[in-house]
Amino acid sequence: MYRVLIVDDEPVIRNGISAFVDWEKEGASVEDHYANGVEALNALKSKSFDILITDIKMPLMNGIQLMKHALAVNPKLKVILISNYSDFEYVKEGLQLGAVDYLLKLTLKRDDLLAVLRRSMSMLEEERRKDFELNHFQQGALYLERKRVEQEVKRWIMQEQTSSALTIAVPTWLERPYACVYLMLDAAEEWRENLGYLYVQLLLEELQEAFYERTEEGYALQVTESSLFIFLPDHDGEVEQRLHLWKQRLESKWGVSTSIGFSEEQGVCGILTGYTGSRMACQRRFFEGLGGLYRRSESESCHELTLTSTEASHDWALFFELIRSGEPASIAVDYALERWKRGGLTPEQVQEEACSLLTGVYQLHEDEGSLLSEQHERIRKTETLEQLASFMVRELEAIGKSFIPKLSDNGYGGQLITKALEYITAHYTENLTLQSLADIVHLSKSYFSLLFKKQTGRNFIDYLIELRIREAKRLLAQNDSRVSDVAGAAGFKDVKYFSKVFKKTTGLTPVEYRDSMK
Known part of the structure; x- marks a missing residue:
């Protein structure tokens, strides 16, 4: 919507111009009108206008003076002058300053006014298009430059560069x-x-x-x-x-x-x-x-390598004695926490010690721990010492009380996951969760997650998303349904998220993928 300002010292002219045009139909609106240039200039300084329609001869400040000041405030403003026959020299000066056109006040017709207005709006539209293209080009160039620096710095800090300094110009x-x-x-x-x-x-x-x-x-x-x-x-x-x-x-x-x-x-x-x-x-x-x-x-x-423990090794005999004697797992973990909280170790070093302790406890129970590598991975993914301690307590309690069922062989574990996969295949469009699948095969949520990843090589949710993306591909290739309908039919509740995941997975938007199948 273009904003128009009308300035004329004659009320009949101001009102006549306002009544001449169906502004909304033309995609414009008359925001204000004033009787002299001083009032109009104050309005131009405080508000944003696109088109100025002004008389040339007015008290306090004439139209040419107003035009000069207005263009200084907003160089992109389009000016339409209204004049009498005797104003020719002023009209000439106005056109030299960049006015779009002038209209004769005594013979002003609606069609003439509309023609100049539409020409003004076309000029504004073209300028905006060029500004957008220029800005888009500049943004694209800036984006590419930033990505180039990003990749170079990333290689440098990850020690992928053989040189000791950056090989590109930096800001x-x-x-x-x-x-x-x-x-x-x-x-x-x-x-x-x-x-x-x-x-x-x-x-x-x-x-x-x-x-x-x-x-x-x-x-x-x-x-x-x-x-x-x-x-x-x-x-x-x-x-x-x-x-x-x-x-x-x-x-x-x-x-x-x-x-x-x-x-x-x-x-x-x-x-x-x-x-x-x-x-x-x-x-x-x-x-x-x-x-x-x-x-x-x-x-x-x-x-970072200088951040090593002042005590390179530690005697964990008391920790294992607490486990062997049947003390609550929390007491053994509290003993470990006393060491870890003293400082001197990095998070990675703490996590590695926790992995070693868990391995040692399995050995105490003469159990190799069929999912020990997955449990170690879970430990390494803990984000806080509190999370690590909680995980250790749960695992140690499970080992001591046989809380987590021990599978007799891979065949039995495979049967459980096969049952889960069959259920996912039949119900993938529903609101499936890790917990609901664990309940189907009568396992704890954490153990089912570990077993699922061991058998399939991926997390449950990632497997489910892959299944849904495969179905979305099939639907896109077969019909011209709306993307939102395809998303829902494939099990995605949020079409925006579906589109992002689809492009991330396939390299194409859903529409582009459908077009490529034709």
Whole structure:
């Protein structure tokens, strides 16, 4: 809707122009009209207008003066002049200044006014189209440049480059203070279990895009399945406050929790130390809890390998004695926690010790642990010390009480999963959950999850999504149903999510896939 301003010192002319045109039908509206140029100029300074229809001769400020000032305020404004025969010199000056056209007041006709209005709107439309194309081109060029720097920096920090420095030109702001930020998505494993691997990947991509939409300078790299590494200039020395506000907005919009570690660097080489330092700062969430904003401390060296325990080995005899004597599992885990909470170990070192302890307990029970490798994987995916401790308590109690049923052989486990797969095939469009499938085969949720992955090589939810995508492909190839109908028929409740997952899986949108099948 184009906004029109009418200026004329004669009320009959102002009202006549307003009544001449069906503005809504033309895609425009008369927002205001004034009797002199001074009032009109004040309105132009406070509001946005697209078209100005003005008389030339007016008190206080004539139309030519108004036009000059108006174009200074809004260079894209389209001006239509209204004149008398005696105003020719003014008309000539107005046209030289860029007026679209002029109309004779004494012989003003509706069709003449409409013709000039439509020409003005066509000019505005063409300008907007060119602006959009230019902006799109600039954004595309900026996007490609950012991606190029992203990939180069990612290879560098992951030590895939043989050279000791970046081989591409980097922005000059890296020579001034900047912040390195390591962002981890909290509860990422839970997201993956409930919504699938692709959902988490798409979420990270959206967070990355949101960063670029709000930030003109800076880079965001996806460095793991659940984390981003970001570096951006620190122009005002208040990076912590800005990160805090950005974190709040991000979590509120996407309904997620994040943990952030950051360090302040200067110079291109600071990217490497900043990556390591911010990641180590973020790892404090393992010991202090999720959702924090952590500044790198002096004790967090830029060389991660120096973060080793002052006590390289530990005597775990008391831990195993507690297990052997039948003490509650929580007591044995509390003993382990005393060591782990003292510090000096990285989260990875704590997790490896927990894996060793679990293996040792199985050996105490003369059980090799048929799913031990999967349990080790679960331990390595714990995000906090509290989560690890809870997992250890559950596992140790299950071993001691035979809570988790032991399968006699792979054949029996295979029969259970076959039954589950048959049920999924018959009910994949329904609201299936890990718990509902576990109930079908009479297993605990956690054990069924481990057994399912052992037998099929993938998580339950990822298998279900793959099955639904296969059905969606079949439906798209067979008929011309709406994408929303195909999504529903394949078991997806959210068509937007379906479209994203479909393209992520196949490389094509549902419509593009359907067209490729014709």
